[in-house]
Amino acid sequence: MKKVTVVIPNWNGMEYIRVCLNSLRAQDTDDFEVLVIDNASKDGSDRVIEEEYPEVRLLRMPENLGFAGGVNVGIQETKTPFVLLLNNDIECDPSFVRNLTAAAEKSERIFSVSSRMINYRERELLDDCGDLYTVLGWGAQRGVGQRADDPKYLKPCKVFSACAGAAIYRMSVFDEIGLFDTDHFAYLEDIDIGYRARIYGYENRYEPTAVVYHWGSGSSGAVKYSDFKVRISARNNLWLCYKNMPLFYRGLNAFPLWFGRTVKRRFFRKEGFLEAYDEGLKEGREKRKQTKKVPFSMKHFGNYLKIETELIKNSFIYMAEYLKRH
Secondary structure (H helix, E strand, O other): OOOEEEEEEEOOOOOOHHHHHHHHHOOOOOOEEEEEEEOOOOOOHHHHHHHHOOOOEEEEOOOOOHHHHHHHHHHHHOOOOEEEEEOOOEEEOOOHHHHHHHHHOOOOOEEEEEEEEEEOOOOOEEEEOOEEEOOOOOEEEOOOOOEOOOHHHHOOEEEOEOOOOEEEEEHHHHHHHOOOOHHHOOOOHHHHHHHHHHHOOOEEEEEEEEEEEEOOOOOOOOOOOOHHHHHHHHHHHHHHHHHHOOHHHHHHOHHHHHHHHHHHHHHHHHHOOHHHHHHHHHHHHHHHHHOOOOOOOHHHHHHHHHHHHHHHHHHHHHHHHHHHHO
16 A cells, blocks of 8 residues: 555646646655545646546546645545645655655654745745744744745754645544644635644644745635635634634733734735725634634643744744745
8 A cells, every 4th residue: 555645636727737747757756646636627627637647536526625625535535644735736846755754754743744845936935834823813834935045944843734735644643633624615724733733732844855846826826915815814814713722722812813913904904905804804703603613621731831832932933034034
């Protein structure tokens, strides 16, 4: 049996899918299989996969399930010990799968490993080196916009969560913590599941030798901001806090979370997306009790304390990276 199943959710990925699948053909290991979950594409990319890549297993969905729904189908179809989630707008370095798998195998306490994602168009810049989550309630791409040769990002380390655009996950942990939350549809679902794994005492790590090149928003077509992206992200961010923070924890962080949303409102007013941001918050509040809340257990109390410390630390890391970019 293979070690890894590479799951690629595809929705109208004609512009990118050949590059992605060709880079998987060029890997220096064959200890993996490829499964594409097509989310009802209308551009013919599903036919390209079927006709030009006979080694790829293709499952067509009757409707667009979003990223979370699509990868959940792939995870449920996976029989290997590890599942590697990959966006369709990714080009993989030849040693990517091998290096990412080796990093995940180092400990059974490792839930996920994030890759070194480099900007496809500006390859001197990083796109993501694992995700941050801050006490302000902001999720962020660690290393985004920084120099790709910066020594800080050439070292393996723990991260808050993996970026699911190019990350490997230990299948057995899903049985304990559950799958990606389909209510999220897209955006922040990877931070959400990474947060959940941390509550249960698992690690998320970053492996710099596992390299990919990422276009960014290849399926959604979104630029940096759009009404859809801002609205969904605002909603999901509120759910992320509500689901993963017990009541006492939300009380402890009430002021920084309020401050974080106030800053966001001012930012999106300036950018012309305030209405979309407020709509997302409104939907998040109205439907928060319908979300899949992580049940509180005293046995996880120590993990909550570790997470709180990291949320504070990540706030300073985020600010330092932001200032460096600007």
